[in-house]
Amino acid sequence: MSVQKALNKEVFLEFSTVDPIPLEAIATTFESAGLSSEIRVLYRHIAELVCNIYEHSSPEAYEKVNWSLSVHWDGRALVVTIKDQGQGIYKSIAPLFDKPLSPLESLNLAVNRHNSPFDLVSSYRGLGLKGIIRAVAGGAIESFQIESDGYLFCCTDNSRHIKKTHKAVGTKVQLTLRFNGGVK
């Protein structure tokens, strides 16, 4: 089966954090788009990323943050993009530390939970991203990118790096999944 055949509907969903977390609705949307096996691979990671938006994208719980989830086929792999208009990683992580952090250090901390000079472990932060990076290393997901505060972290099974990019509002995450090869 080709991806084009499987992805029988465009997936673009828009939400805000004043709505309840729509995890079941997201799963149903994937299934109705012909992506039942893909959502089985991706659900835990999507759930983590969406919960992160609700928990960390705003300094105040009552503040509304708009976010979206889209799925497209880039000609080679399925690309899931989750994007929010929140405060970004730097403003979420920096207050946890006494020492001033740069946006680059903040992103580095978020994606390197156990290798950082700071202690993110006791704040229970970074667990989900660690799980995604582990899934990339294990071959379940082809690649993972997270962009915030003008920096982009890219992770594949043989490469991890952070590069400077244009500064945009919020946080954007992309997961790519090879069709018929989601789980090696």
Added chain:
Amino acid sequence: MTHRYVYLKDFSEHPGPRYRRLGPDSAEEFRESYLVPAIESSEQVIVNFDGVLGIASSFMEGAFGELVRTHKYSADFLYSKLTFEGNRLEVIEAWECIKEAAKNG
């Protein structure tokens, strides 16, 4: 010896966020409504992960790490009390959450 099975899918096939305040099917609700009552009323508790679409790490942490932090169960007590069944990685992650919570307080 009394055994009790706790099937996560009976709680939700779409496990949700860590905290109840963040939305439905939370780890906090699962822990308080299913896990702790089972732990308090049975000698052995078997937690089965089969039949759910997936489990986010924050759900795992909120369900099992918080048994140590919030409910003050020791890791040794939980090692002797709990058995996890399901996907190997999920079983390992559940134990890791308990181990890390005990280590980090």
